[in-house]
Every structure is written in structure tokens, then in C-alpha cells.
Amino acid sequence: MKSAQRTTRPLALAVAALVGLPLALTACGTSTAASSSEAVTEISVMDYYNNEPDKSFIGDALTKCGTQAGVTIKRETVPGKSLISKVLQQSSSKTLPDVLMLDNPDLQQIAATGALAPLADFKISTDNFAEGVLSAGTYKDKVYGLAPTVNTIALFYNKDILDKAGVTPPTTWDDLKEAAAKLTAGDQYGLAFNANPTYEGTWQFLPVMWSNGGDEKKIDTKETEQALQLWTDLVKSGSVSSSALNWTQADVKDQFMAGKAAMMVNGPWQIPALDKQPTLQYGVVKIPVREAGQTSVAPLGGEVWTVPQTGNKARQAKAAEVVACLNSDENQMAMAKVRNTIPSKTTLADKFATENPKLATFTELIKTARARTGQLGEGWPAQATKIYTAIQTALTGNASPADALKRAQGQ
């Protein structure tokens, strides 16, 4: 019995290996051959718009720009979460696509690797772009990425619920606390935001932190403490569900749509979903500031398009043409409209706001919106982790906002 086992086991292993090996090898083999002498007829593009309707909108824009540049587009869309690991893999195997889309806070990390070409090399104009947009695309004084359209977050409110309660949309923190308390009744909360332990939680906190003069380089300051105190008060008083500690922005939207939250902090990408429910009447205002007179500073969201260093000058030139085309005035307006985002050139803002009144608040906010990586560059992920850690520590009552921030800053 035993000796029989001993002889069959290696055989079984070998068979298992033979079955597994080809699978593994095909999974590894992703290379795009490129020779520099031939005329460029095709360029490869990678982005993370893998869901409809964005997938088609972006695809159409790419196809059009490709035609204009005289090339066909070979496009690959990957899920958002796996984009960075894929980019890192490709940069070590030197198989980066000709045109690469990146979420704007990730640009610094990739630019720091040296894998991207400065857009100035291709004489792409950076005129008229909003300051925040340019700083998001800039690494060490060189612009590496441009975003045709951008987004940010603001305060959505349910018109019917507010009217019924006789509440006007808040503009200051005191207003916000009062309104949220008044709007909390039964299983309906006054406000919903996301304070989860990811960069999303940090992103949602930035407007109150920045508007009050808080600084991401040093978070244990009075200004940031006041902002965190506001978030803590809202949860402690029950105006915001403690589930905020675990919600994503999509969960927050679901609560708002179900009428379980009278107001929410969220972005314009939720508008298509909100509009699918015609009974839902909503308005959008800037996120309240501590004192009247302060400017509401929102964080800049959106994706930048870059030209990786693939080593093939001819292909890079074509890739740059496509990136420039995506960022043309005409394309910015068209893409912003269908995708519920905001053109990134300030010169287009007023026209866009009058044509799309629903997005007027966001358009206004983009003018002063700040890039998350503007000050810290590659240091952003580490600091963003500290910020959400502090938020979670304070919101769970494990420490006062001041202590939570001090502890996180020293981490």
C-alpha cells in the first residue's frame, strides 16, 4: 500500500504541474512588440473606465482623437483597484501603454519612477487650466499629466425633506449642525458622509479641514482639530450614523436616495444614479465653512492622461497628439457634459455652468479646488493614512480630536 503511494505521488504532482504551467505562462506573456522605424498606425491606451456609461464615452473620445492623429486605438480598461499594480508590473517589464490614464493623486508616485514623459517635450499647451488641475499633474515643476475634466465634492440636500422641516441649506458649521439635528428623526439621519479607513474617508474630510485653514503637512493644529471636532460632534449627537465609519461614497448615495439621509457629502458622478429616481428632488451647495466669509476649498478629483516613456519616439509623439486632443476645448465641454464632470480649463467654466446649471456649484468649486498631492507630492499616501486614522480614532471615541491628531501625526 505504502510503496504504491510513493510511486504514484510524483506522477500526480508532475501531471498537476503540466496542467498548471501553460496556464501560468500564458498569464505572464503580455508584451507589445514595437519597432521604431515603421510608421505608427496603432497606439495602445490603458484606463480604468471599465463601467458604462463612462467606458463608451471615453472610448468614443479616444477613437475620435485617434482618427484625428491618424492612428487606431488599442484600448485596455482595467478595474480601478488593479490599475496601479498593473502599471508597476508593466513599468518593470517595460511594456507600458503609449497613453496611460492615472487617478490624479497617483500621478506623483508614477512620475517619481521616471516612467512618464514631461508633456512639455511634446509642446502640449497647459494654458488656461485651473491651478489645482495643473498642480495635480505636476511633479518637480514639470507637467506630466492633464485632466480633460475634473470633479470634486459638495453638499447634496433633499429639497422635499428640507422644505417640510423648514430648513434652508446650511452655509456655516453651526448652520450645518443645527440643520442636521433638525432633520434627524426616526430612521432618517440629517447628514451622511463617509469616514471609512481608506483614502476615501480622508478625501471627504478635506473640505472642512482645508476651508478652515488646516494643513496636511502638519495635522495636529488647531484648525484641523476644529474640523475634526465638527465631524465628531455630528456623529456623537446622532445626526450622522456611526455607520459612516464603514460606508463608502456609494453607500452614502444609497442612504440619500432611500431618504435615510436628508443631506450628504458626495460628488457629481452620483448624479446619473440620483436622476434615475425622478421623485427625488435635490439641490447642491458648497460644503459649509466654519465662519461666514471663509472660502469653501474642495479637493480636486479626476483622472489625468499621461505619455509613458516607452522609448519609441514616433509612438510617443502620436500618443501626445491623442492626449492633447482629449484636452481640447471642444472635447472638454463634450466629455464634461455627458460624464457629469467639470471642464478643467477655467476659460470654459462660465459657459459650461450656464449650459449645465445642475453642475454650477461644482464648476464654481473647481476654480479654487486643491490637489491632494499639491503640497506633499509622493508623500501624500502616508499622510492621508494618518488623516483617516485620526478621523477613525476620534469618531469611535477612542480619543479626543486633539489627541487623535497628535497621535496620528507622531505615528
Added chain:
Amino acid sequence: MSLTTDLSQTAPRSTGKAAGKANRKHGRVADPQTEARTPRRRTRQRRERIFQWLFLVPAVVYMALFFGYPVVKNVVMSFQDYTTATFFTGEAPWVGFANYVTVLSSSLFSTSLLNTALFTIGSIIGQFAIGLALAIFFQRKFPLNGILRSLLLLPWLLPLIVSSAVWRWILDKDSGALNRFLGDLGIIDTGIPWLTSTSLALIAVVGVNIWIGIPFNLTILYGGLQEIPDELYEAGSLDGATGWRAFRHITWPMLRPVVSVVLVLGVVYTLKVLDIILGLTNGGPANSTQTIATQSYDLSFHEFKFGEGAALGNVLVIISLVFAVLYLRASRRAVDE
């Protein structure tokens, strides 16, 4: 060629008690005449030996490529300042034990280590106890036994990402099914913050992991129970060993080799659980469900500190290795017995 060497070839090499006994019982002793080796037979054996090794080659290559290389790479990485730039430039300066020092001295490490221990121990106890109880329950013959048993395998078949998403809805404080259920029964007035209270989140996560682990325990233990011959129970019942006494004196001792395998495998699986925690809580609230595995993942793939992530990953590998060695010893004993 002496008789003794021939005998040692045919008889089991390790003098396993059971096998030896069986041989003697059936009187199957090697006959020197038939077993005598001719030169031709010897070359055939050698050829067979070579073939055996050839068949091993793909497996060895496979193991080296897909298991050996990553492990070695991870060890090397943990001694380097490995950043995003390294991927493009290939440059990663050596930093000695700096990554280990940073990771082990961070204030989060003790939290993660404790959570990892609590998560693993809690999960294993729950999975094993419920799995064993169900396995014994299903030994009885009753209608729908087979169907029920296969239904219990469902948690095992679901992708972990799906399980965790569904459980996140069930455990939601305000609109979760569990709180609705408890509320309708009149047990609670306000929703219990299963996933957003620092004192409950770890318990909730362990609970979900127990649910996921039950099928594995049930299946393996049920298999182990089937191996125990009925005669033992019949003999035992004649001596008055039924119910609990039968379990204590027959089932448990006979099942022990399987139990040790299940437990050790369970520990190794549970130590590295990532998807469930990320899906349910992302390590929150306030790091109360952060384990070494999730922290290592965060360091590498969110903060891009690949060296530190690798160092922490290696700490986990070392802990797992201890249990892997235990597993190897346990499984060898199980086979021998």
C-alpha cells in the same frame, strides 16, 4: 543479493505497525525465487527511476518559479528600500534591517499582532467546534441528509469578496438584516453597530470567518468519522460505551490525526486572511480589525512602502512556518497511523 535486502525492498520501509501486522497476517512474505533480480530487471528499474525523476522536473520548476521565487524575492525586498521607482529603474538600495525595525517598532504592530492572534484563535475554535458538531450530526441517517450537507458547503463555494459584501449589508447598523431581525424579535431597541464599534468589529469579523470556515471543517472531519469502523462502536456498546463515552473513548482517539491536520491547516489559512477583513471593515474602525496581513497589504499597495510591507509579510510567513512544520509532522503521523 541477500534475502534480507530483498525483504527490506518489498516490506514497507518505515516499520509502520499496521502495515507490518497486515503483512504478517496474510502471510505475504517475499519469495526469494520470484524476487531474484536479473541484470535486465535492474536496468529497467534504473530507467524507471530516471523516468520518475523526469516526471518530477515540471513540478520542481513550477514550485521554484511560482513558490520559491516569490518567497526569496520577498525576503530580498524586505532588506531593500523598495519604492515605486524601483519597478522602472530596478534600483533598490540595501537598508539592512531598517524595514524590520520600522515595522516592528510601529505603534500599530502590537495591535495587529494581538488582533491576528484573537482572530485566528477565535475563528479556529468556532469553526472547529461547529464543524465537528455538524459532522457528528450528519453521521446519523435521516432524510435529506445529503442535500443538507451539500447546502452547508455553499459558504465555501462563494467567492470571498461576495461573502464579505453580503455580510457587510447584513451587519449594517441601520438597515442591516441582523439588526432588523433582532429588533423585530424585540431583543434590541437601537441598532447594534456590529462593524463600527471598536469593541464589536473584531467579534463580527471572526463570526463571519467562522461561517466561511465551517464547511472545510465539516467536510474533513466528516470524512475522518466515516473512516472509523462501525465494529468499534458495536464492540463499544457491548461494553456500555455509548453516547458521550463512545465519543470520548472511540471517536476522539480515532479522529485525532485528522483533527491535528484540520487545526493546523486552519491556523495557516486563517493567519493570512485578507479579503474578508478588507471587505467587511478595511481594518477599521480605528484599526480594531487590523491584522498583520491587512497591515502588510496596506503598506505595500496603498502606501507603496514595498520594503516595509515585505518585512511584515515575512513576519507572517515565519509565524505560518511554525504551524506548517507542525502540520507536516501531524500529517506524517496521520499517514503512519
